[in-house]
Structures are given as C-alpha cells and as structure tokens.
Amino acid sequence: xxxxxxxxxxxxxxxxxxxxxxxxxxxxxxxxxxxxxxxxxxxxxxxxxxxxxxxxxxxxxxxxxxxxxxxxxxxxxxxxxxxxxxxxxxxxxxxxxxxxxxxxxxxxxxxxxxxxxxxxxxxxxxxxxxxxxxxxxxxxxxxxxxxxxxxxxxxxxxxxxxxxxxxxxxxxxxxxxxxxxxxxxxxxxxxxxxxxxxxxxxxxxxxxxxxxxxxxxxxxxxxxxxxxxxxxxxxxxxxxxxxxxxxxxxxxxxxxxxxxxxxxxxxxxxxxxxxxxxxxxxxxxxxxxxxxxxxxxxxxxxxxxxxxxxxxxxxxxxxxxxxxxxxxxxxxxxxxxxxxxxxx
Ligand code: TXA
Ligand code: MG
Numbered sequence: 001x002x003x004x005x006x007x008x009x010x011x012x013x014x015x016x017x018x019x020x021x022x023x024x025x026x027x028x029x030x031x032x033x034x035x036x037x038x039x040x041x042x043x044x045x046x047x048x049x050x051x052x053x054x055x056x057x058x059x060x061x062x063x064x065x066x067x068x069x070x071x072x073x074x075x076x077x078x079x080x081x082x083x084x085x086x087x088x089x090x091x092x093x094x095x096x097x098x099x100x101x102x103x104x105x106x107x108x109x110x111x112x113x114x115x116x117x118x119x120x121x122x123x124x125x126x127x128x129x130x131x132x133x134x135x136x137x138x139x140x141x142x143x144x145x146x147x148x149x150x151x152x153x154x155x156x157x158x159x160x161x162x163x164x165x166x167x168x169x170x171x172x173x174x175x176x177x178x179x180x181x182x183x184x185x186x187x188x189x190x191x192x193x194x195x196x197x198x199x200x201x202x203x204x205x206x207x208x209x210x211x212x213x214x215x216x217x218x219x220x221x222x223x224x225x226x227x228x229x230x231x232x233x234x235x236x237x238x239x240x241x242x243x244x245x246x247x248x249x250x251x252x253x254x255x256x257x258x259x260x261x262x263x264x265x266x267x268x269x270x271x272x273x274x275x276x277x278x279x280x281x282x283x284x285x286x287x288x289x290x291x292x293x294x295x296x297x298x299x300x301x302x303x304x305x306x307x308x309x310x311x312x313x314x315x316x317x318x319x320x321x322x323x324x325x326x327x328x329x330x331x332x333x334x335x336x337x338x339x340x341x342x343x344x
Contacts, residue, residue: 005172022138032147032161034175035126037098038154039161040144048111057168060150065116066143071135086211087189093210096127098184098201114143130175153236153299181296182326199326235333238305242313243340269301270316281308291323
C-alpha cells in the first residue's frame with residue numbers, strides 16, 4: 001500500500017483535501033490526522049471492519065479501548081448516558097480541548113471492537129482546526145488512538161507517523177507539529193468523585209477549579225485490571241534502555257563519566273539549563289521554567305534517540321506540578337520505572 005501525505009495548513013479551507021479524507025474514511029479506510037495533543041489514527045467508530053484496521057496497523061492489543069472523537073457537543077448524547085452536571089461543566093470549560101470524558105455507553109452504537117468490551121465510552125472533542133474540520137464534514141465519530149506503532153512514542157509530527165506506519169495506512173494529513181505534545185487527560189465520570197485515569201494537558205488543578213475535588217487513579221500492578229487498560233503496558237519507549245535521573249548537574253556529569261568508563265555511549269534528554277557537554281548527545285527540550293515547552297518536545301526527543309547509537313538514555317526528571325505530572329507519568333512509562341544508579 002502506498003501512503004499519501006497531504007499537507008493541510010492549520011487555517012486552510014481547502015475542502016478538496018478534507019473531502020478526499022472523508023471519502024477514504026467512508027470507504028472503510030483509516031486516516032492519520034493531527035490533533036492538538038498528538039497525531040491520531042482515525043476510523044469511523046461505528047464500523048467494526050474499519051476499526052479493526054486500526055489495531056492491525058498499530059499492532060495494538062485488543063483489550064485497550066479507543067477514544068471516540070466527535071466534532072459537536074450534540075453527539076455526546078448519541079453515544080453516552082448518565083451525563084452529570086459536572087461532566088457538562090467540564091465540557092463547557094475544556095472542549096474543544098485535551099480532555100477525554102469516560103461515560104456509561106449507549107449500547108450498540110459504537111463498534112464493539114473500538115471499546116474492547118468495556119461498558120463505558122471515552123469521548124473527546126479535539127481542539128485542532130484540521131481535526132474539527134474533518135469531523136464536522138464527516139458527521140460521524142472517529143475512533144482514534146495515537147498514530148504510532150504500539151509501544152512507540154506518540155507522533156507529534158507527520159514524519160513520525162510516516163516512520164511508523166508507512167505502507168500500512170493509505171493517508172496522512174500533515175498539519176505540522178502538534179501543540180500540547182502529550183495525550184489528552186482521561187477522566188472517569190462514572191464514579192463519585194470522578195477519577196483521573198491518565199494525566200495530560202488539562203491538569204488536576206484546572207479540573208478541580210471547575211468541579212471540585214477528584215481522585216487520581218494510580219497505575220496498578222500488571223496482574224490487576226486497570227481502570228484505564230492502556231496504563232498497564234510499557235509505552236513511549238525508545239530502542240535503547242531509558243533511565244530517569246535527578247535534575248542535578250553533578251549527578252548527571254557523574255553518570256556520563258560512569259558510562260564512558262564502561263565504554264557506553266549516552267544520550268540525555270533534559271532541560272536547556274542542564275546541558276552537559278560530556279554527553280554524547282544532549283537533546284535540550286526546553287527551559288526548566290516552561291514545562292509546556294518540554295512536554296511539547298518530549299516525544300520528538302525520544303524518537304531522536306533512536307537515530308543515535310547510544311547504549312543508554314538518561315531522562316532528566318522535572319517536578320510534578322501542573323503539566324509536570326503528565327510529563328513525568330510518560331517518562332516513567334518510557335523508563336518502565338527504572339532510575340539510574342551510579343554505582344552498580
Ligand atoms: O490525546 C489523545 O488522547 C490522543 C489523540 C489522538 O486524541 N489519543 C490517544 O489515544 O492517546 P490512545 O488510544 O493512545 O489512548 C487512549 C487511552 C488509553 O489509556 C485507554 O485505556 C484509555 O484512553 N481509554 C479509552 N477509552 C476508555 C474507557 N472507556 N475507559 C477507560 N479508559 C479508556
Ligand atoms: Mg497511544
């Protein structure tokens with residue numbers, strides 16, 4: 001299969017390019033498109049055969065439900081029931097935007113394989129002109145996970161999608177680099193209080209300012225069934241082993257020296273302020289003072305590590321306030337919990 005890449009400017013009103021995507025989706029194909037968080041791989045969510053192509057292209061385990069993307073608020077009631085006042089307040093405050101709300105599902109609407117057998121449905125209205133234009137022309141919901149091979153960092157540029165899925169999908173809409181850079185916050189609205197299942201660009205503080213206190217569901221052990229099934233897998237991982245390291249210049253320098261003594265090459269992902277000259281590669285992802293900027297550039301840096309021949313990667317920790325919570329959540333997964341220890 002040849003993969004076509006169509007450039008779509010963020011403000012473009014080139015209906016032809018959208019129509020081509022709409023036609024392709026209606027023929028039962030998958031299409032990759034930009035959202036404000038990461039690129040998604042979309043298929044019409046009510047069509048089981050189309051949805052199956054998402055799992056096939058990504059190599060995604062079938063027990064992990066997909067987020068259903070919609071273009072208008074009216075659609076919420078078609079697919080979800082028991083919509084609380086708090087949920088309405090969150091939609092009003094943060095949609096379109098990087099927040100996925102999990103509701104009880106209206107039966108027999110969304111294809112069962114899109115929801116992997118759960119009784120709930122996660123809905124989100126993305127805040128990206130290309131995604132919104134596509135959804136509003138299509139007038140149907142799109143099931144769309146991140147458009148990466150399962151286990152790889154989510155794509156924040158069309159070139160990342162191309163690298164992972166070229167030859168496996170027919171079309172990529174290229175809308176440039178995505179803004180948030182980490183996936184949406186997922187919140188379960190079926191419990192009291194609501195529970196954040198995955199931290200993201202809409203922070204706990206932002207949510208609590210609107211609806212009062214919420215819970216945070218922590219990742220469970222691999223044996224238990226997590227409330228958000230995606231949380232149990234190693235994710236976002238580059239090829240070389242990745243270790244977390246404290247944001248302390250002396251410790252980072254010491255770690256580089258240790259690696260070099262063992263003949264290992266080391267790549268570092270960290271803030272601009274900590275750039276250590278001795279590292280074989282240093283990917284500076286933004287200022288320590290600007291966690292949003294670091295979040296936006298994290299996945300690209302993880303992918304850039306794959307372009308080096310580093311034997312190991314050190315990722316510098318940040319503090320976990322605001323978007324730092326989502327940032328560290330993703331780094332922990334990429335590291336599979338491993339921290340660098342100097343004297344092993
Ligand atoms: O920003 C995003 O959310 C991106 C863009 C493309 O919209 N999408 C994305 O999808 O990250 P994905 O499939 O890579 O991650 C979806 C996450 C998984 O952790 C999944 O377990 C959880 O959301 N999820 C989806 N539906 C759920 C449901 N009904 N109940 C609990 N968790 C759900
Ligand atoms: Mg994903």
